[in-house]
Amino acid sequence: MKLKQELKKKKHDFIKKWFRATIDTYSPDAARILGKDSNRFDNPIGAITNETCEDVFNHILEDFTQVTLEKKLDPIIRIRAVQAFSASEAVSFVYALKRIGNDLLDESLGREFDRLVDNIALASFNRFMKCREEIFLLKATESKRRIHRAFERAGLVAELSEEDLLGSKKS
Amino acid sequence: MSNDIKSDELLNKIDFSPKYDKGSGNWMDTTKSVQIRPGMYCYAAKAESVEMLGLPNARPWNPLEEDWKLPDNWQEIIFNGLKERLEKFRTFKVFMDICVRCGACADKCHFFLGTGDPKNMPVLRAELLRSVYRNDFSTAAKILSKIPGGKKLAGARPMTMSVLKEWWYYFFQCTECRRCSVFCPYGIDTAEITMMAREIFNLLGLNIDWIATPVSNCYQTGNHLGIQPHAFKDMLEFFVEDIEDVTGVNCTPQFQKKGADILFITPSGDVFADPGTYTCQGYLILFQYLKEKYGLDITWSTYASEGGNFGSFTSHETMKRLNAKMYAEARRLGVKWILGGECGHMWRVINQYMDTMNGPADFLEVPKSPITGTIFENAASTKMVHITEFTADLIKHGKLELDKSRNANRIMTFHDSCNTSRGMGLLDEPRYIIENVCDNFYEMPPNTIREQTFCCGSGSGLNAGENMELRMAGALPRANAVKYVHEKFGVNTLGTICAIDRAALTTLCEYWVPDVEVYGIHELVGNALILPGEKERDEDLRFEPLPGKEEK
Amino acid sequence: MNQKYLIPLTAVFLLFLVAYTGVEGAGLQWFFGFVFPYVALVIFVAGFVYKVLGWAASAVPFRIPTTCGQQKSLPWIKQNAIDNPSTSMGVVVRMILEIFLFRSLFRNTKAAFNKNVSNRLSYSWEIFLWLGALAFHYAFLVVILRHFRFFTSPVPSCLQFLEKLDGIVQLGLPGIFLSGVVLLAATLFLLARRIFDAKVTYISQAADYFPLFLIIAIAATGIAMRYFTKVDIIGIKTLTMGLATFSYVIPEGVGGLFYAHLFLVSILFIYFPMSKLMHMGGIFLSPTRNMANNTRMKRHINPWNYDVDIHTYEQYEDHFREKMIEAGLPVDKKE
Incomplete structure (x- = not known):
């Protein structure tokens, strides 16, 4: 409880530093631009990163489950899943919270806070994998679905069902 | 025990952030070849498709491999290709010369905004080509290169295989959407530059399959x-x-x-x-x-x-x-x-x-x-x-x-x-x-x-x-x-x-x-649209129930 | 420190020293005050013309304006006749707005006034880029026009009027010319932007810093001469009138600072046609701006249009005839 009160008190510092740390995972040249506080349609990465950091942080102050946490993390992970990041790089921004916690929190709260961050990290791994799976599915099925479905409806490729094309029957 | 590592020290040793080559701060200095990342590039054109259209250098090749199987005189082909296009297209020639790098276009490209890769800024995409243009076609740059520091002043670099790979990677990360051109004070249209670059690629048989086939x-x-x-x-x-x-x-x-x-x-x-x-x-x-x-x-x-x-x-x-x-x-x-x-x-x-x-x-x-x-x-x-x-x-x-x-x-x-x-x-x-x-x-x-x-x-x-x-x-x-x-x-x-x-x-x-x-x-x-003689419709063209016709 | 601006900065500094010591030490007034300005002028004019003719020599095969508004189509749909012009009149207006008001650059700024998510007015450099660019170009123009007083005798009344306007803020003696101050301030701003605005730092080359340093040096030497050091105005006017009338006059008592100023201006003239500064000429020739979007109304001719191989209908029908007949599609030849 004490931790949450403390976090609430230092919320703005946390969010600001976390946002900065997240943006700094981009190349320095890009980070300086993406970190600008500009119109959300002119700088979607910056705006969404900012919003998500805020949302997630607010969320951990309340009662949360891994499921709701994962949902809150979605916007930012969804972006990082299609950018030139490796899996560890993509979720690394969560661990930045530990460093920030180290700076901002009393040592006695460190362990508890680290556990909280671990929860966020686990949720972000889950979400990252889901996003990657979606990408692979889109890769595998996009053209087949768009084009073959039309052919199928027309009975031109009647021998192949969508399941065959998606390969789900074989697996 | 003295060699106990405290948890926060351990933490400080792990750096999760991606490593970037800080270099000299000048993108042009990249001596390494561009890293072509899976998921960001399209497969190479199939030889048959290139052949069908009678375009040059039809052969199987793979962008991820070191050797792109280019003709020996590929540099000459690029030089001549650029020369021909500079004469044929005023857009190309003017756009090669007049950019002042004011940066108005930099954050207008959806690929830059989405990938965060600074080489996707329109001005930089064009500079990839301009730097070679200045090296090969600008008399002023040639004169400048002779004095110390002049090459820097001219912003020129020679055509090398890594430059070509960089071109290929980034000119196939442009959708020719022209959004940058709306914001450019001189109307410089990256689409036009991308089109020229892609023409050059086709002279070398470097198309992508999604286009060629x-x-x-x-x-x-x-x-x-x-x-x-x-x-x-x-x-x-x-x-x-x-x-x-x-x-x-x-x-x-x-x-x-x-x-x-x-x-x-x-x-x-x-x-x-x-x-x-x-x-x-x-x-x-x-x-x-x-x-x-x-x-x-x-x-x-x-x-x-x-x-x-x-x-x-x-x-x-x-x-x-x-x-x-x-x-x-x-x-x-x-x-x-x-x-x-x-x-x-x-x-x-x-x-x-x-x-x-x-x-x-x-x-x-x-x-x-x-x-x-x-x-x-x-x-x-x-x-x-x-x-x-x-x-x-x-x-x-x-x-x-x-x-x-x-x-x-x-x-x-x-x-x-x-x-x-x-x-x-x-x-x-x-x-x-x-x-x-x-x-x-x-x-x-x-x-x-x-x-x-x-x-x-x-x-x-x-x-x-x-x-x-x-x-x-x-x-x-x-x-x-x-x-x-x-x-x-x-x-x-x-x-x-x-x-x-x-x-x-x-x-x-x-x-x-x-x-x-x-x-x-x-x-x-x-x-x-109400067709003459139509029956009462219950469904739309996707066979979904029309509003008000959903099964209760 | 960054090489990108160190090299140009050093270059400008060296150029200044060359002229200053050349005059003060070696007594090369004849070179810096007479020969070199002519050389620069010749290179400038020849280079400018060569470059523009070079552009003009390239064909304009297609009419490809960037359309930034509603096209002319049905009579009841309101066309944006400036941003999507279909007549030469529209193009002229578009070009005037572009050349005199930097309209496309201004487009940047609209978004800058939007509120962002946190409902704070978002902070943006963009409006300043537009303002800075306008201030820079207009101040430069006024400064150049003002300098014609050195090459005309008597000074035309329009120039005197311009000077009066420029000196409208009465401050100290000699009176301040706004244009000089604005020019220096705007150039310093544009330089600061290149050094401190991340995206611009990344794209900037030495070739972007050089003209900025050069112009700063020119403005600074000019301002120094007018307000801070005693220069012999009469002597300078004798010299410049000599230049204007092609007669060799090197008056006594004109210091090295003036020759350095003149030399840097000459360097700017020489550098101009071989650099991005040619955007001054190029803006008039940019096909995405100076053409009407009327290709569907009026045929545009491509001077190098040539015939290409096409897959003709006959070849197509030969290839698919049987299948077409079988499917009940009409064919030209039954077999």
């Missing part, structure tokens, strides 16, 4: 998918059956009818790929309505069965070769004028290139709507009219009976396609139609629509599967705006007038905004 198909069979004439007809006949199920009316089209009034050409995506197929059904319904009520005589052609033109993503010459079929078929059939379906780059080609390349179309008449008598003065020379111009005119003259309530469950927003907005200016016609066939229409924020519209991220031949990460990253700015109206106004339908959009935005929505569906404008027209 559709081009080769289109050349031979008339459309990108390589659908043979009988299959094309089968497909439309199948649509006729579906429409009959929904409306009870037979909308059978005519093919290759000599002496018809109008030839209709649409991208083959409308015939073969969902959800464009529903837009195609919309055209069929509209044509049937006009035939029944006003005796419209319109024909389709299996020979000119492709409105799209992947040739335009290859070279001007290939663009011309594919586009030639439109006029050739119109002349052979003896029609009065041509009507074009909903497509983006097809209309860039028609609006800005076709008449110059393959005209004059003096065998056709100035387009006149046989129903309203409107003369389409803006197409007086090309003799080709956009279907939203045609339909908007019909609606304005009260020639269509529309039942808006059938689209009452569609809460719309409209995505301007890059080519029709920045290469044509077709902005209000589709909006007028939407307002007349739908009750609920909400615009996305002003800096994401009309001439400032964001690309779908998959244009100019980049809608392959293997580069899905690139496409989704490039789609982020667009998706972000769609998501905004989805959350704010409950928008569930994204209207568009482009075949690539219909396919690409569908995928975009699946990933970014799963509750939004993509519709062509004429699908909405098809749903709303």
Whole structure:
């Protein structure tokens, strides 16, 4: 409880530093631009990163489950899943919270806070994998679905069902 | 114990952030070859497709391999290729010289905004080529290079294999959407520079397969998918059956009818790929309505069965070769004028290139709507009219009976396609139609629509599967705006007038905004239009229950 | 420190020293005050003409304006006749707005006034880029025009009027010319932007810093001469009138600072045609701005249009005839 009160008190510092740390995972040249506080349609990465950091942080102050946490993390992970990041790089921004916690929190709260961050990290791994799976599915099925479905409806490729094309029957 | 490591020390030792080469801070100093990342590039063109078109250096190759199997004199080919194009295109020459690197375009590119890769800033994309131009073609730079520090002052670098790889990687990360050109104080158009770069790639056999194979198909069979004439007809006949199920009316089209009034050409995506197929059904319904009520005589052609033109993503010459079929078929059939379906780059080609390349179309008449008598003065020379111009005119003259309530469950927003907005200016016609066939229409924020519209991220031949990460990253700015109206106004339908959009935005929505569906404008027209003699409709063209007809 | 601006900064500094010591030490007034300005002028004019003719020599095969508004189509749809012009009149207006008001650059700024998510007015450099660019170009123009007083005798009344306007803020003696101050301030701003605005830092080359340093040096030497050091105005006017009338006059008592100023201006003249500064000429020739979007109305001719291989209908029908007949599609030849 004490931790949450403390976090609430230092919320703005946390969010600001976390946002900065997240943006700094981009190349320095890009980070300086993406970190600008500009119109959300002119700088979607910056705006969404900012919003998500805020949302997630607010969320951990309340009662949360891994499921709701994962949902809150979605916007930012969804972006990082299609950018030139490796899996560890993509979720690394969560661990930045530990460093920030180290700076901002009393040592006695460190362990508890680290556990909280671990929860966020686990949720972000889950979400990252889901996003990657979606990408692979889109890769595998996009053209087949768009084009073959039309052919199928027309009975031109009647021998192949969508399941065959998606390969789900074989697996 | 003294060698105990405290937890925070351990933590400090782990650096999760990606490593970046800090270098000298100058992008031009990269001595290493560009890292071509899976998910961000498209596969190399198949040798057969390159051969079919008679283009040079057909061979199997792989961009990830060190050796790209180029001819020995590849540098000479590039030099001569650039030289020729500098003489042939004033755009290219002027744009090579006058950029002041003011940075106005830097954050206007959807690929930069989505990937965060600074080499995707339009100015930098162009500088990749300019740096070589300055090295090879600028006398001033050559003189400057002789004095110490002069090479820096000139901003020049020689053509090397790593430069070529960098070109290839980044010029296939440009969708030729022209958004940067809107903001440039000199109108420098990166699309134009990308087109030149891609022409150069084709001299070396460095096309991507997603472009080369559709081009080769289109050349031979008339459309990108390589659908043979009988299959094309089968497909439309199948649509006729579906429409009959929904409306009870037979909308059978005519093919290759000599002496018809109008030839209709649409991208083959409308015939073969969902959800464009529903837009195609919309055209069929509209044509049937006009035939029944006003005796419209319109024909389709299996020979000119492709409105799209992947040739335009290859070279001007290939663009011309594919586009030639439109006029050739119109002349052979003896029609009065041509009507074009909903497509983006097809209309860039028609609006800005076709008449110059393959005209004059003096065998056709100035387009006149046989129903309203409107003369389409803006197409007086090309003799080709956009279907939203045609339909908007019909609606304005009260020639269509529309039942808006059938689209009452569609809460719309409209995505301007890059080519029709920045290469044509077709902005209000589709909006007028939407307002007349739908009750609920909400615009996305002003800096994401009309001439400032964001690309779908998959244009100019980049809608392959293997580069899905690139496409989704490039789609982020667009998706972000769609998501905004989805959350704010409950928008569930994204209207568009482009075949690539219909396919690409569908995928975009699946990933970014799963509750939004993509519709062509004429699908909405098809749903709303009251056909003479139709039965009471319960379903829309997608066989979904109409509003108010859901099973209780 | 960054090489990108160190090299140009050093170069400008060296150039200054060359002229200053050349005059003060070696007594090369004849070179810096007479020969070199002519050389620079010749290179400038010849280079400018060569470059423009070079552009003009390249064909304009296609009419490809960037359309930034509604096209002309149906009579009841309101066309944006400036951003999507269909007539030469529209193009002229578009170009005037572009050249005199930097309209496209201004487009940047609209978004900058939007509120962002946190409902704070978002902060942006963009409006300042537009303002800075306008201030820079207009101040430069006025400064150049003002300098014609050194090459004309008597000074035309329009120049005197301009000077009066420019000196409208009466401050100290001699009176301040706004243009000089604005020019220096705007150039310093544009330089600061290149150094401190991340995206611009990344794209900037030495070639972007060099002209900025050069112009700063020119403005600074000019201002120094007018306000801070005593220069012999009569002597300078004798010299410049000599230049204007092609007669060799090197008056006594004109210091090295003036020659350095003149030398840097000469360098700017020489550098101009071989650099990005040519955007001054290029803006008039940019096909995405100076053409009407009327290709569908009026045929545009491509001077190098050539015939290409196409897959003809006959070839197509030969290839697919049987299948077409079977599917009931009309064919030209039955077999």
